[in-house]
Amino acid sequence: MTDFKESGFMYAVGVMVIAVVMGQSIFFLVKAYKRGIELGMSKSSLKETMVSSALFTVAPALAIVATILALSGSLGLVLPWIRLSVIGNISQETAAASAALDTVGGSISQEVTDPNQFTLITWVMTLGSILPLIILPLFLKKMQKGINKAVKKSTKDNSKLVDSLAAAAFIGLISAFIARAIDGKGTAGNNPYYGKTFGDGAGIMSVTTLVVAVAVMLILSKIAEKHHIKWLETFAMPISMFAAMGVAILMAQVLPADIAYLEWRG
Amino acid sequence: MSEDKKLTAENAAAENISDEKEAAMDKIANESQSAYINKMHLYGRIWTLLALAAIMAVPVLFCIHLNTWPKASNVFKALASVAPLFYITAIIETTAYTPLLGTGGMYLSFVTGNISNLKLPCALSAMEAAHVKSTSDEGEVITTISIAVSSIVTTAILALFVLAFRPVLPYFTKEDSFFAPAFKQVLPALFGALGAQYFTKHWKISLLPILALVIFLIFSPGTGSGTLIPIGVVLSIVWCLVLYKLKWL
Numbered sequence: 239m240t241d242f243k244e245s246g247f248m249y250a251v252g253v254m255v256i257a258v259v260m261g262q263s264i265f266f267l268v269k270a271y272k273r274g275i276e277l278g279m280s281k282s283s284l285k286e287t288m289v290s291s292a293l294f295t296v297a298p299a300l301a302i303v304a305t306i307l308a309l310s311g312s313l314g315l316v317l318p319w320i321r322l323s324v325i326g327n328i329s330q331e332t333a334a335a336s337a338a339l340d341t342v343g344g345s346i347s348q349e350v351t352d353p354n355q356f357t358l359i360t361w362v363m364t365l366g367s368i369l370p371l372i373i374l375p376l377f378l379k380k381m382q383k384g385i386n387k388a389v390k391k392s393t394k395d396n397s398k399l400v401d402s403l404a405a406a407a408f409i410g411l412i413s414a415f416i417a418r419a420i421d422g423k424g425t426a427g428n429n430p431y432y433g434k435t436f437g438d439g440a441g442i443m444s445v446t447t448l449v450v451a452v453a454v455m456l457i458l459s460k461i462a463e464k465h466h467i468k469w470l471e472t473f474a475m476p477i478s479m480f481a482a483m484g485v486a487i488l489m490a491q492v493l494p495a496d497i498a499y500l501e502w503r504g
Numbered sequence: 505m506s507e508d509k510k511l512t513a514e515n516a517a518a519e520n521i522s523d524e525k526e527a528a529m530d531k532i533a534n535e536s537q538s539a540y541i542n543k544m545h546l547y548g549r550i551w552t553l554l555a556l557a558a559i560m561a562v563p564v565l566f567c568i569h570l571n572t573w574p575k576a577s578n579v580f581k582a583l584a585s586v587a588p589l590f591y592i593t594a595i596i597e598t599t600a601y602t603p604l605l606g607t608g609g610m611y612l613s614f615v616t617g618n619i620s621n622l623k624l625p626c627a628l629s630a631m632e633a634a635h636v637k638s639t640s641d642e643g644e645v646i647t648t649i650s651i652a653v654s655s656i657v658t659t660a661i662l663a664l665f666v667l668a669f670r671p672v673l674p675y676f677t678k679e680d681s682f683f684a685p686a687f688k689q690v691l692p693a694l695f696g697a698l699g700a701q702y703f704t705k706h707w708k709i710s711l712l713p714i715l716a717l718v719i720f721l722i723f724s725p726g727t728g729s730g731t732l733i734p735i736g737v738v739l740s741i742v743w744c745l746v747l748y749k750l751k752w753l
Contacts, residue, residue, distance in 0.1 A: 451696025
């Protein structure tokens with residue numbers, strides 16, 4: 239039986255969404271290019287902008303591909319593909335999916351096999367992310383006027399507070415997942431090798447993965463900063479994520495099962 | 505234009521004809537730019553609503569195709585725990601990026617997403633390379649071109665890789681596959697990597713929410729992320745404000 243998450247219909251829906259995004263991008267590109275010529279900008283400088291933007295995009299786009307693959311274990315390829323092609327960003331989509339599964343006692347560290355749970359996740363991801371698309375058509379014009387005035391008035395002090403508050407909100411979100419990796423109770427898995435006890439609760443595996451991810455990320459960003467390696471800055475996140483996942487595989491292969499899969503909270 | 509300005513313009517003209525010519529050309533340029541911006545707002549609104557319709561169609565089509573609808577109560581329960589954070593973020597982001605991304609760029613980047621990690625740095629570096637400011641007429645052109653190209657390339661790369669990866673996916677995700685333990689640990693791997701930089705940069709803010717949630721889980725280990733997220737977010741925002749008031753930030 240083919241997986242319902244990967245059926246031809248699902249891909250067709252994905253293609254429809256992609257077509258709209260592509261259409262809008264090409265339309266705006268043409269409009270802006272013509273306007274540039276009207277303003278007397280040189281064709282070569284406009285082309286330069288296009289080429290450099292395309293090159294700039296390749297690395298971060300590959301990093302996004304990596305996050306799609308990471309989510310595909312549980313959600314299949316199509317849903318993460320659609321969500322990360324429009325509006326989405328990885329932390330928000332993952333949090334939305336986790337919160338959705340939480341209401342029905344599921345977990346994102348297992349494959350979602352119930353179509354009903356899958357639609358629940360899709361709804362939560364979608365409704366959670368569309369607000370900007372309502373704000374912009376209604377308010378962008380007014381906001382531009384107001385903000386241009388406000389920017390001139392803002393002091394250095396309160397812009398630092400705004401930055402810190404934005405970081406704090408994100409830190410709060412991350413803390414929830416960090417804490418669960420340290421001492422949260424999991425939902426039991428159904429691994430044919432290790433039986434019902436091998437779930438996704440906090441244990442040796444989750445803490446090691448967490449520590450490796452943090453450590454690799456810190457080391458890589460230090461190296462990138464010190465030696466001014468631009469590409470490493472972009473890829474530090476996916477490399478750290480895959481390194482940590484790699485360590486999980488290594489532990490499963492090397493350590494005795496009762497140590498590798500030890501979960502202190504069940 | 506007010507009478508006074510007209511008068512001064514006429515005076516200037518009396519003194520120097522080329523000055524008047526310049527002023528007139530400036531006026532024409534300003535008018536053509538605001539006409540362009542107005543048109544971009546119109547196109548932006550139309551395309552954003554189109555995109556919104558396509559995005560909203562996804563869950564509807566999935567439900568019809570799979571012939572199953574989730575309980576509304578579950579959808580709202582999940583949204584209640586994450587949406588407040590997402591919606592506040594949306595308001596902050598739309599406000600913060602408005603002066604940076606230009607009109608066309610704003611409409612485009614909020615449809616295609618991945619702004620802070622891709623569209624914004626891409627547009628900023630394009631403006632730097634072209635020596636233009638985001639508030640200038642040329643800046644508007646450069647940001648739109650840069651974000652449009654970036655969106656096209658991103659969308660194409662994602663589509664290519666997804667199609668290429670499709671045939672091999674089942675080997676990776678089967679329960680007994682070699683890779684299964686890795687997929688079980690996606691969350692700690694992802695949020696460890698994402699969090700690392702925040703923790704070092706804002707360690708004073710980070711300490712309390714992590715510690716508090718770990719202690720919370722000691723007493724209530726089964727609490728899911730849906731409950732923990734809002735607790736964590738409110739805690740760390742309040743803590744951030746306290747640190748600011750105490751001038752420890």
